[in-house]
Amino acid sequence: MSVYQKYCHELTDENGRLIKFTLDYPENFNFGYDVVDLTAELEPDKRAMVWCGTEGDVLEFTFSDVSEMSSRMANVFRAGGIGRGDRVMLILRRHYEYWFAAVALHKLGAVMIPATHMLTVDDLVYRFETAKVDAVVCTPLGGVPERVREAAGRTGRGMKLWCVQGGAEGFEDLTAAAESACSVFERVETRADEPMMLYFTSGTTGYPKGVIHSHTYPLAHIVTAKYWQQAEENGLHFAVAETGWAKASWGKIYGQWLVGCAVMVYDFDNFDPKQLPRIINRCGVTSFCAPPTVYRYLVRKGIPDMPTLRHASTAGETLAPEVFRRFTERTGITLREGYGQTETTLLAANFSYGEAVAGSMGTPSPQYNVELRGRDGRPVPPGEAGEVVVVPENGSRPAGIFMAYLDAPEQYSRVWRGGVYHTGDAAYMDENGRFWFCGRFDDIIKTGGFRVGPGEIENVLMEHPAVEACSVVGVPDKLRGQAIKAFVLPESGCAPGPALEHEIREFCNRRLAEYKWVRLIEFVDVMPRTISGKIRKNVLRSRT
Numbered sequence: 001m002s003v004y005q006k007y008c009h010e011l012t013d014e015n016g017r018l019i020k021f022t023l024d025y026p027e028n029f030n031f032g033y034d035v036v037d038l039t040a041e042l043e044p045d046k047r048a049m050v051w052c053g054t055e056g057d058v059l060e061f062t063f064s065d066v067s068e069m070s071s072r073m074a075n076v077f078r079a080g081g082i083g084r085g086d087r088v089m090l091i092l093r094r095h096y097e098y099w100f101a102a103v104a105l106h107k108l109g110a111v112m113i114p115a116t117h118m119l120t121v122d123d124l125v126y127r128f129e130t131a132k133v134d135a136v137v138c139t140p141l142g143g144v145p146e147r148v149r150e151a152a153g154r155t156g157r158g159m160k161l162w163c164v165q166g167g168a169e170g171f172e173d174l175t176a177a178a179e180s181a182c183s184v185f186e187r188v189e190t191r192a193d194e195p196m197m198l199y200f201t202s203g204t205t206g207y208p209k210g211v212i213h214s215h216t217y218p219l220a221h222i223v224t225a226k227y228w229q230q231a232e233e234n235g236l237h238f239a240v241a242e243t244g245w246a247k248a249s250w251g252k253i254y255g256q257w258l259v260g261c262a263v264m265v266y267d268f269d270n271f272d273p274k275q276l277p278r279i280i281n282r283c284g285v286t287s288f289c290a291p292p293t294v295y296r297y298l299v300r301k302g303i304p305d306m307p308t309l310r311h312a313s314t315a316g317e318t319l320a321p322e323v324f325r326r327f328t329e330r331t332g333i334t335l336r337e338g339y340g341q342t343e344t345t346l347l348a349a350n351f352s353y354g355e356a357v358a359g360s361m362g363t364p365s366p367q368y369n370v371e372l373r374g375r376d377g378r379p380v381p382p383g384e385a386g387e388v389v390v391v392p393e394n395g396s397r398p399a400g401i402f403m404a405y406l407d408a409p410e411q412y413s414r415v416w417r418g419g420v421y422h423t424g425d426a427a428y429m430d431e432n433g434r435f436w437f438c439g440r441f442d443d444i445i446k447t448g449g450f451r452v453g454p455g456e457i458e459n460v461l462m463e464h465p466a467v468e469a470c471s472v473v474g475v476p477d478k479l480r481g482q483a484i485k486a487f488v489l490p491e492s493g494c495a496p497g498p499a500l501e502h503e504i505r506e507f508c509n510r511r512l513a514e515y516k517w518v519r520l521i522e523f524v525d526v527m528p529r530t531i532s533g534k535i536r537k538n539v540l541r542s543r544t
Helices: 003-007 031-042 063-079 097-108 121-131 144-155 174-180 219-228 246-251 254-258 273-283 292-301 321-331 409-415 454-461 498-509 537-541
Strands: 008-012 018-023 047-053 058-062 087-091 111-114 135-138 160-163 195-201 209-214 236-239 262-267 287-289 311-314 335-340 346-349 370-373 386-390 421-429 435-440 445-447 450-452 467-477 481-490 520-523
Touching: 003 008, 003 031, 003 219, 003 254, 018 219, 031 063, 031 097, 031 254, 047 063, 047 273, 058 063, 063 097, 063 174, 087 097, 087 121, 097 111, 097 174, 111 246, 121 144, 121 195, 135 144, 144 160, 160 174, 195 246, 219 246, 219 254, 219 335, 219 346, 236 246, 236 273, 246 254, 254 262, 262 273, 273 292, 292 311, 292 321, 321 335, 346 386, 370 421, 409 421, 435 454, 445 467, 445 481, 450 454, 454 467, 454 481, 454 498, 467 537, 481 498, 498 520
Parallel strands: 047 262, 087 111, 087 135, 111 195, 135 160, 236 262, 236 287, 287 311, 311 335, 481 520
Antiparallel strands: 008 018, 047 058, 195 209, 335 346, 370 386, 386 421, 421 435, 445 450, 467 481
16 A cells, blocks of 8 residues: 555546545654654555756655754754744745755754755845744755855844855855764654645735645645556656745645656756756656646757656646647657645646546636636536535535635635635636636636636737747726737747737637727836746736
8 A cells, every 4th residue: 555545535427537536644744754654564666756966967766865964954954943833934946855854844843944055145134033033954056055145144033044065155055064963863753734835825915924834735636646646656757946935845846746756856057948858768757747848948949768667747827728739749748737835735737537627717626626616606517617615515624725814824825715725816617517717807807898817818928939038918998998918928039019019919809709809019028927927917018
């Protein structure tokens, strides 16, 4: 029996379709002890991670390695004053030390705060002060120690500072300290409902929110890994994500290790998509997950043979049907889109047991009761856009849905109003029960008496070869109430101007119902984005 089966019940039909998924875990469940250490005890030589550096060096770590190194780091952290409930920020890019440190903090009962290495000093000051950070573990690369040290000085907080791989001025060398630390760490009693992780999610408006998850969060990613990404027992899953983002939790550790699949880590300096097939082939990757931009690049530049790859998935933005078609034709692999938030685990997907349809979010996860509701709180009929909400079956918060916003109880109550979790995202359901993303619920455009999701228009725009990126908003219009306007970032080599504007508008409007027609197009040199890559529609709307 796989480790994950200890903690869940799966109900499938005669065709292998997952009908119901429920979790069953002890009150003191802890991923560090009950998954990593348990797997190390049962199968000490089982592969957990394959790490590849930019110089071609490859390292493999077993679950026994991860268990031992996480215990050593836990002893270092405890000696440094870190204990249950303390908050520790990890800025470790894709260094293999991240996996040891994350599991060590889980064992301690400390709260892990993953963060990207791209944060500025001001970004760090905000997070240090807002989260009351007790310690930082960081990479020695890219000037990160210097920025951390400056930010720590500005806050005046007496934080413990660690750096890996040789350390830095003002930091203790965590790598060296762990090598000489005791490899035995006695279990610390933690509770499954206690905070385990804090992510800062960068919305398109305002300051980043602190999203807190409990120790049940890893378990809720079983469905993510097994039924969407199709991570396999003794397989190798490769997710393109830096450890500072929630995508890393989705694809680089929890669900994968629970179902017995190793994770592939490519620790690059500058992202170069053309290297991905080489890494996949060299290391024998069996399943792959990346944002649509990566697949779009691969399709345009040509996809080489990848004989070991059997499954591919994508999330983060809508996948253009043309990319879906060409990737599938070239590889024979069906691309499967999924949907969720930093606040949640997987809410909907084109699951392994069903047909995948390009551009669709797929069907709701059997782990949750997901509905589409209107502003009146009632379910909307098929074909009509509504807000994606999660309705608890027993009135309590489901595992995998975040437990709090950091120091923002009113904001948390607002998204949980009416006894349901409001994602703020809009979608409609077709006659086959599939969801189709429409954009943020508040971004729905009301034009000529019709409700239009900007995502519908953006999907069509992205099919035009001259469009590198786009965003659609509603602008005031005396005749229609709102008119549909598209902001377009042209592909390199495509000159913006009236001729291209006419070509793109005609291309889109031939493919859209008349009430969805693009009335205005404005070309931009740069698409305004958050640090996590989300397009800031509020900035674009302010230009109209």
